[in-house]
Amino acid sequence: MAESVFRSRIAEDGLDGLVEVDSAGTDGWHEGDGADPRTVAVLGAAGYPHTHRARRFQASWFDHLDLVIALDSGHLRALRRLAPTAHDAAKVRLLRSYAAEADTGTRAADALDVPDPYYGGFEGFEECLDMVEAASDGLLKAVRAAVTKAPPAAADPHPQHP
Numbered sequence: 001m002a003e004s005v006f007r008s009r010i011a012e013d014g015l016d017g018l019v020e021v022d023s024a025g026t027d028g029w030h031e032g033d034g035a036d037p038r039t040v041a042v043l044g045a046a047g048y049p050h051t052h053r054a055r056r057f058q059a060s061w062f063d064h065l066d067l068v069i070a071l072d073s074g075h076l077r078a079l080r081r082l083a084p085t086a087h088d089a090a091k092v093r094l095l096r097s098y099a100a101e102a103d104t105g106t107r108a109a110d111a112l113d114v115p116d117p118y119y120g121g122f123e124g125f126e127e128c129l130d131m132v133e134a135a136s137d138g139l140l141k142a143v144r145a146a147v148t149k150a151p152p153a154a155a156d157p158h159p160q161h162p
Contacts, residue, residue, distance in 0.1 A: 026082075
């Protein structure tokens with residue numbers, strides 16, 4: 001869901017040639033599967049494209065990533081444990097830390113989690129989409145600032161990878 005929403009934000013902002021957006025899980029439980037039908041329905045109703053195949057995040061990917069976005073504190077910890085260096089671990093951030101209403105100084109890390117709607121009803125998927133959309137606006141602002149600061153000749157063609 002987050003990949004579809006942020007990919008759309010990047011395209012709307014004209015950064016799709018500069019920013020690569022992709023997704024992967026921290027475990028391989030659903031590897032090779034498409035998105036949950038409820039996710040597909042919620043994304044479709046909101047007008048987002050939704051092509052996805054689950055795969056597991058690989059530590060070797062850190063070499064070419066500038067930013068890795070986690071949706072909850074468990075994923076944040078798992079991704080930071082996978083990071084080969086402290087520099088790579090610092091690339092991992094929570095998506096909702098970019099939301100306008102986020103106050104990371106006074107809230108526990110799990111207060112910034114996007115809850116996994118898998119075991120709940122359809123409304124959990126809608127709530128998840130709302131959280132992802134709100135945070136994606138702030139993430140886009142941060143990515144745009146990072147991309148536009150880089151000199152064009154030296155810019156990495158894939159500067160961001162949530």
